[in-house]
Amino acid sequence: MAKHGKKYRAAAEKVERDTFYAPLDALNLTVETSTTSFDSTVEVHLRMGLDPRKADQQVRDVVNLPHGLGKTVRVLVFASGEGAAIAREAGADFVADDDEMIKKIQDGWTDFDVAIATPDMMGKAGRLGRVLGPRGLMPNPKAGTVVQAADLPRAIEESKAGRVEYRLDKTANIHVPIGKVSFGGEKLLDNFAALMGAIKRSKPPAAKGNYVQRVTVTSTMGPGIKVDANQAQSLEVKG
Secondary structure, three states, X not given: OOOOOHHXXXXXXXXXXXXXXXXXXXXXXXXXXXXXXXOOEEEEEEEEOOOOOOHHHOOEEEEEOOOOOOOOOOEEEEOOOHHHHHHHHOOOOEEEOOHHXXXXXXXXXXXXXXXXXXXXXXXXXXXXXXXXXXXXXXOOHHHOOEOOHHHHHHHHHHHHHOEEEEEOOOOOEEEEEEEEHHHHHHHHHHHHHHHHHHHHHOOOOOOOOOOEEEEEEEEOOOOOEEEXXXXXXXXXXXX
């Protein structure tokens, strides 16, 4: 079992392991217990009362975080012809409009954070499933990353502004970044509230019992902090 360093142990001592904190208290504590010299990412981990083996209990969607993610989001667009020109003009970092770029990705290059595709390019993008799928980069209509050429500017802008995708994994958990520790508790709370609101709206009709079972927040390499799940689900989005 891996041993934690002095910084982590000192941070962990500030967290009461058996306490379920109010959301703002948990986020303030997450900021306080960040142990890295860089601006750590704050993540939310949700244990869901869903069966990931059942198609009618899947959760997958996107949410626009009001304060973004605090990082530069690199966007690649699969498009051709006019769509490729629109993507470049709209600020796409990379445009996969020829076989050379497709081959580059096929060989393992994934130096981007979001992939968007126009419907006519999904045939080519789909062949890259082995590379894009495991990294969560495959364009998907439910995630808003398969759009008509005319909608590319909006999709690119939203991706760069802080739109994040969330999805139920095979272990019935959802993991989502909501910003940086430098945001402070209040801004992180706004992003957290937006996420929880989206999670509630995504509840499958087939879900039974306790939908959100456990909520934990943590910073990169920081200790996990338990959040009162009922309070987390009761958060109201500002504005």
